[in-house]
Amino acid sequence: MSHTATNSGSGRWPRRLAIAAVVLAVLGIVGALFVRSQFELGPAVTGVTEVAVIDDRFEPAVIEIPAGTEVRWIWQGQNEHNVVGGGFDSPVQAAGELAYTFREPGTIDYQCTLHAFMRGQVIVTPDETASVQPPAAGAAAVSATGAAFSQ
Numbered sequence: 496m497s498h499t500a501t502n503s504g505s506g507r508w509p510r511r512l513a514i515a516a517v518v519l520a521v522l523g524i525v526g527a528l529f530v531r532s533q534f535e536l537g538p539a540v541t542g543v544t545e546v547a548v549i550d551d552r553f554e555p556a557v558i559e560i561p562a563g564t565e566v567r568w569i570w571q572g573q574n575e576h577n578v579v580g581g582g583f584d585s586p587v588q589a590a591g592e593l594a595y596t597f598r599e600p601g602t603i604d605y606q607c608t609l610h611a612f613m614r615g616q617v618i619v620t621p622d623e624t625a626s627v628q629p630p631a632a633g634a635a636a637v638s639a640t641g642a643a644f645s646q
């Protein structure tokens with residue numbers, strides 16, 4: 496009798512530990528996904544040069560523009576934010592705008608220094624219309640390769 500009682504009693508603890516482990520694992524995964532969602536910026540949006548500064552994110556967070564494009568950040572939230580990136584920064588404000596023209600191709604990260612998770616990115620691609628691309632070099636390389644193959 497007491498033997499059976501002892502067995503069932505000791506048998507409960509591993510089960511409780513297993514349940515606790517599963518709960519901790521689920522909490523850990525949910526927590527990791529939450530943290531990741533706070534730091535993932537999402538896909539780059541093209542054809543957009545205005546970014547809304549809202550509580551507490553930039554919309555869209557990632558834009559892709561050709562070099563020479565002026566980007567405007569427009570404050571639309573209730574709370575104060577700023578826009579701070581490489582070469583440009585705004586005051587801490589709840590309303591207003593910031594404009595900056597991106598001249599050089601590259602990926603520029605920016606953020607609101609009041610909210611570390613409030614981040615954005617501008618991907619500046621080379622401006623194809625700015626310079627005429629001479630196709631002669633490429634065409635010559637192709638014909639040279641063709642000549643090598645024909646021999």
Ligand SMILES: [Cu+2]
Pocket residue numbers: 551575576577607608609610613
């Ligand atoms: Cu902010």
